[in-house]
Amino acid sequence: MSVGLSLASLCALLAIGYRLASVKWVLAQPEVRPCMMAVAAAIQEGAAANLHRQYLEDPGGRPGRAALPGEPWA
Numbered sequence: 001m002s003v004g005l006s007l008a009s010l011c012a013l014l015a016i017g018y019r020l021a022s023v024k025w026v027l028a029q030p031e032v033r034p035c036m037m038a039v040a041a042a043i044q045e046g047a048a049a050n051l052h053r054q055y056l057e058d059p060g061g062r063p064g065r066a067a068l069p070g071e072p073w074a
Helices: 003-028 034-056
Strands: none
Touching: none
16 A cells, blocks of 8 residues: 555544544534523524614614615605
């Protein structure tokens, strides 16, 4: 076997071992952490505010329906 093939085989085995160790570590982690819940709640709140602003207010900030693409504001 040439040196290049031996090195490639060694690298492949190391990569497979790293993958298995990484999968084991990820699966051992708790499903949801409290800090992750706080981040998710903040993202949901920001997304809801953005959607509200885009679709329920006109550019002047007045409540109403947002214009469809290509439709001017009345």
